[in-house]
Amino acid sequence: MPYAQADGARLWYEEAGSGHPILFIHEFGADHRDWEDQMRFFAREYRCIAYSARGYPPSDVPTDPGLYGQDHAVADAAAVLRHLGIARAHVVGLSMGAFAALLFGLRHTGMATSLVLAGVGSGSPRAEQAAFRVACQARGERLAAEGWPGAMAEETGHSPTRIQLKKKDPRGWAAYMQRLSEHSGPGTGLTMQHYQGGRDSILDWEAALRGMPVPTLIAVGDEDTPCLETSLFLKSVLPNAGLWMCPRTGHAINLEEPAAFNREVAAFLSTVERGRWHLG
Template sequence: MPYAEADGARLWYEEAGSGLPILFIHEFGADHREWEEQMRFFSREYRCIAYSARGYPPSDVPEDPKLYGQDHAVADAVAVLRHLGIGKAHIVGLSMGGFATLLFGIRHPEMALSLVPAGAGSGSPRAEQAEFRAQCAARGDRLIAQGWRGGMAEETGHAPTRIQLKKKDPRGWAAYMARLAEHSGRGTGLTMKHYQGERDSIFDWEAELRRMEVPTLLVVGDEDWPCIETNIFLKQVLPNAGLWMCPRTGHAINLEEPAAFNAALASFFSTVERGRWQLG
């Protein structure tokens, strides 16, 4: 198996295709496999890389809670690119991965051809942050104690921002649920507690975001309520960003609407590569 060495963990990755590179960073309730539709589509013209975050086998599951968090998430993305000898890539992330994508753009703009943070921002509005953090701590403890087969998978799959996938694509939802149940309870529990539950509010990054000029496509479903306010804020403060909102769509936008998602990204990448995504 191919692994990239990061601080305190080996990261399993896969790649397909050749050309300009795209790095895909998955969400909390997923792993590298949730990018399969994008890997197959974009590898026709791009070099596509997807990896499993620390805590998600076949990547390592560190025992030390200090080896989880937003700083490690960004450093891991950099580690994968450097391991592959890639100096610059399109960075695409969903939810937890979208958060890492934004922070990657702030900390490593020289390594980003563009950014696509999709479904990013849950827990960021200040009025919601305390409750969000408390929920993350409780969910993390439950995952560590019970794993995904203790009811967490069913709760996640039927959540108000995820039930859309089941309604649109029952077969795809069933496959997603089977993969979800395979995740490490300890790895995802520590991720929930120390990454999800302790990460910054995106609103706290306003000064840095206003200076970040990397071409950015914000992506959110119009039924992904916890993320809409944050994405409107991001559109207001990012100087080189566009906002694409997909109708009648929840959180797992790349699974719910893969054709529309892929088309939006392909158009965005092409515009950036032709030098036409310019500061307004």
């Protein structure tokens, strides 16, 4: 198995295709496998890399809580690229992965050809942040104690921003639920407590975001309620960003509407590569 060494963990990755690199960073309720539709589509013209975050086998599952959090998530993305000898890449993230992609754009601006931020920003609005952090701590404790098979997976799969996948694509939802049940309870529990529940509000980065020049596509489903406010905020402050809202779609936008997602991302990447994204 191919691994990239990061601080305190080995990160398992897979790659396909050739061309300008795209790095895919998965959400909390996923792993590298949930990018399969994108890997197959974009590998026709790009070098595509997807990896599993620390805490998600076959990547390592550290037991030290200090080895989880937003700083590690950003450093891990850079570690994968450096391991592969990649100087610059398009970076595509969903939810937790989009948070890491955005912070990657701030901290490693020169390594990001562009950013795609899908389903980004839950827990960031001021009125929601305290309750979000409390909920993350409680859920992390449950995951560590119970694991995913059973109640935790069922609650996630039937939640208000994920039930859309089941309604649209029952077969795809069943495959998603199978993958979800295979995640590490301890690894995702620590991730939930120390990354999800310990991360900044994106709104705290406003000053830095206003100066970030990386071409950015913000993608959100119109039924992904926890991410709507932050997506609109990012559109208002990022100087080089566009917003795509997909109708009748929840949180896992790349799984729910893979054709639409791939089409919009492909058009964005093409426009960036032709130097036509910035309208200023």
